Amino acid sequence: MKTVGDHLYVATLLPYDQHMKIDEAAYRRFLRHFLDNERFVKMGGGLCINPEAGEIFYLTRAEKRRVLEIAQEENNGKVPLIAGTWALTTEETIETAKDCKALGVDGIFVTPPGGAQDVTSCWDADAYPEIWLDQIIAQDRVVDLPIVTHPVGGAKPPFYPGLPIGATLRICREVPNIVGWKMTYMYDGFRLIAKGLRSLDRHVAVMGALASRWHEYKATGMFDGTLSGFWNFAVEPMMDHLDAWDRNDIVTARAIWDGGLSELQDYVADMARLHIRYKTATWLAGLIPNPFMRAPMPKPSRVEIETLHRLLSRVGVPVIDIADTRKVA
Structure with a gap:
């Protein structure tokens, strides 16, 4: 039950x-x-x-x-x-x-x-x-x-x-x-x-x-x-992936996974930066005003911002203009 x-x-x-x-x-x-x-x-x-x-x-x-x-x-x-x-x-x-x-x-x-x-x-x-x-x-x-x-x-x-x-x-x-x-x-x-x-x-x-x-x-x-x-920043491709599994459509599930979702999730899943990357990705997706967390949590690095921007774009998540990210790092 x-x-x-x-x-x-x-x-x-x-x-x-x-x-x-x-x-x-x-x-x-x-x-x-x-x-x-x-x-x-x-x-x-x-x-x-x-x-x-x-x-x-x-x-x-x-x-x-x-x-x-x-x-x-x-x-x-x-x-x-x-x-x-x-x-x-x-x-x-x-x-x-x-x-x-x-x-x-x-x-x-x-x-x-x-x-x-x-x-x-x-x-x-x-x-x-x-x-x-x-x-x-x-x-x-x-x-x-x-x-x-x-x-x-x-x-x-x-x-x-x-x-x-x-x-x-x-x-x-x-x-x-x-x-x-x-x-x-x-x-x-x-x-x-x-x-x-x-x-x-x-x-x-x-x-x-x-x-x-x-x-x-x-x-x-x-x-x-x-x-x-992870749901915070990639709800649509994640639903697509789980929905394919629930239909037993393994070919589609694998295509979504290998088409960029796995790479995005692997990058975010660095345990030493997990929550920083959650919030940064969610900001890049235009869902929150900024990526900042309360100290002692640090700000994201420039490399993290650019990498997440690229990986989100690859899986079809709409992102803010990369030029608008330079005020952060």
Whole structure:
């Protein structure tokens, strides 16, 4: 049975004005880019508000709430909408989850704790799953909503940068409200985690994240939905590709993939520049006013701008004039 996890969620970006404040008008226009796309809606599209791509790590609680208010006003129930709950302390994370429920989300999007090395870069999730599990349970108790996870941690290959298999399965078994697992992994880790999720006694959606591997994942059948920032800048060619797979038209799917989509997604998928390239590509596509992210996130380089401009053009995404990009880098 399909759940809240079985949808094509956009990890939505957040545009800022020249003073690095939330540009509410630009954000509304950006959300309409998806909500007014009837094909995206019919394919099972959804919105994830306040994800990492939306810079949740650099927003105040009040800003997160305002962003979600705007999204709910624009969405008005048209597509499933889930929202991030991350905050620096567990106490504020729980309060943010309460805000999400009060604003009527369809589910919450949970991310592991931030801060000290014990709970971030040095965290051994198989040995100490409670570091995140306890926080998920605390949120679950107060909101009782479907949960989609964003598993990131200090796992070694093949599970980097997600959670290892032991912790993944334990968390899913102990929290029945978990309906989707964002697949943050490289290919080998993805295969192991997807098979593990399929072994559970209930359905937990395998949700594609890095679109640079969707061609392979669709071929394996390990693909129930998405939670991805790649949708922000290339919705039309990405829908064409998935639609071809859904029709079992492998020739067309391969032609789209080999015709430039794979090259674009591979370039964006550099983990050290992922979110910078998301936002830069979305700006180049004319969907937001600028590519800037709040510090300490850096500005894009000139090489990134020119490369993304070329790759977007190749797959048929309308782009702004390259001359208009020189004011940025």
